[in-house]
Amino acid sequence: MRKRILLCLASLSAAVFSACSQEAPVLIGGPEQWRFAIEETAGSVQDAYAQRFKQLIEEKSGGEIEVSIYPYGTLGTSDQVTELLGMGTVQFAMASPGHLGTLMPEVQVFLLHFVLSDDPVANEAALNDPDLRKELNVIYGEKGLRLLSVYSEGWMVWTTQKEIRRPVDFAGVKMRVMTSPLLLAAYEAYGASPTPLPYGEVYSGLQLHMIDGQVNPVFAIQEMSFYEVTDWMISPRHAPFITTAVTNEGFYQSLPPARKKLVDETIAELRPYIFEEQQRYNRERMDLILERKPGLQVVDNLSAEERAEFRDASMGVRDQFVRMAGPRGEKVLNLLLRAVKRAKAGDGQ
Ligand code: 6CS
Numbered sequence: 001m002r003k004r005i006l007l008c009l010a011s012l013s014a015a016v017f018s019a020c021s022q023e024a025p026v027l028i029g030g031p032e033q034w035r036f037a038i039e040e041t042a043g044s045v046q047d048a049y050a051q052r053f054k055q056l057i058e059e060k061s062g063g064e065i066e067v068s069i070y071p072y073g074t075l076g077t078s079d080q081v082t083e084l085l086g087m088g089t090v091q092f093a094m095a096s097p098g099h100l101g102t103l104m105p106e107v108q109v110f111l112l113h114f115v116l117s118d119d120p121v122a123n124e125a126a127l128n129d130p131d132l133r134k135e136l137n138v139i140y141g142e143k144g145l146r147l148l149s150v151y152s153e154g155w156m157v158w159t160t161q162k163e164i165r166r167p168v169d170f171a172g173v174k175m176r177v178m179t180s181p182l183l184l185a186a187y188e189a190y191g192a193s194p195t196p197l198p199y200g201e202v203y204s205g206l207q208l209h210m211i212d213g214q215v216n217p218v219f220a221i222q223e224m225s226f227y228e229v230t231d232w233m234i235s236p237r238h239a240p241f242i243t244t245a246v247t248n249e250g251f252y253q254s255l256p257p258a259r260k261k262l263v264d265e266t267i268a269e270l271r272p273y274i275f276e277e278q279q280r281y282n283r284e285r286m287d288l289i290l291e292r293k294p295g296l297q298v299v300d301n302l303s304a305e306e307r308a309e310f311r312d313a314s315m316g317v318r319d320q321f322v323r324m325a326g327p328r329g330e331k332v333l334n335l336l337l338r339a340v341k342r343a344k345a346g347d348g349q
Helices: 002-015 045-060 078-087 105-111 120-127 130-141 182-188 199-207 218-223 249-254 257-292 304-344
Strands: 032-037 065-070 092-095 145-155 157-160 174-177 193-196 213-216 232-234 240-248 297-299
Touching (some): 032 078, 045 065, 078 092, 120 257, 130 304, 157 218, 182 193, 218 257
Antiparallel strands (some): 092 240, 157 213
């Protein structure tokens, strides 16, 4: 895989641009080339987003722009993709908070459990809250990145080798988490032994029993075949999987006003699209999993008491988040909590 990534990077840089410019490359006589790297494979929710982005941009630009999509594995891990975006080697990328914690500790707010509500519609409104987004824009901007959208890919679901209904059931369970440091605190709070790993190593980790469980939305559990190597699927609805679509700020600022408008309008159009699509993906992929593995044990009915135990155990992690992310992190958390409250009251965007 490493060889393939290096080859890919070499051909990217050959087509590219002077090292100091973040403008998009133009192949002589051809359309302007925009590159969009995603952290998931073809057929995923991020791929649906990027494919629709590509279709709309190419159509609306009358063929003057061509968007190439780089799925997971072609350019490296999530962390490496974010680096490539910062350097302007790719113009667009998905950057999930689950892997952004070292770069932007504040963004880990989206990894806290029981902060968003049980209602996906209210959550969608909260993620688009203008005050929250204004604060996030500053944080991304400091890293040379421009935040385009924040969206859910569906509820996070645990797949494990044993039934888990209460925090005590997590004792000794080696739970794979993404690479953001806050996730260690989140699963230690339940008594688990969290193990950070890149996405591409989870299947073999489960297969070789280096880890006992992992957590991801249903569509990802299907497309990465995690259900094949775990016996239980448990949906505590503790948090949705949140990702962010991002562009390189230097690249965006280099665009003429009409192109900036094209990007902004396309992103706005994608908001309702991806909300519907991720729900459909998760529904359909659950059916597929059950068809392929009828013996899988599914728990989607934790009792109110069982959920409350997880909620209670998760509360202290908010303090750890504030210690990691500082006063600005605390501000982001308060903005998100306020946005959720407003959205639940039917006062969202
Ligand atoms: O678990 C992960 O690492 C990955 N999961 C999803 C659903 N998307 C990207 C992320 O890297």
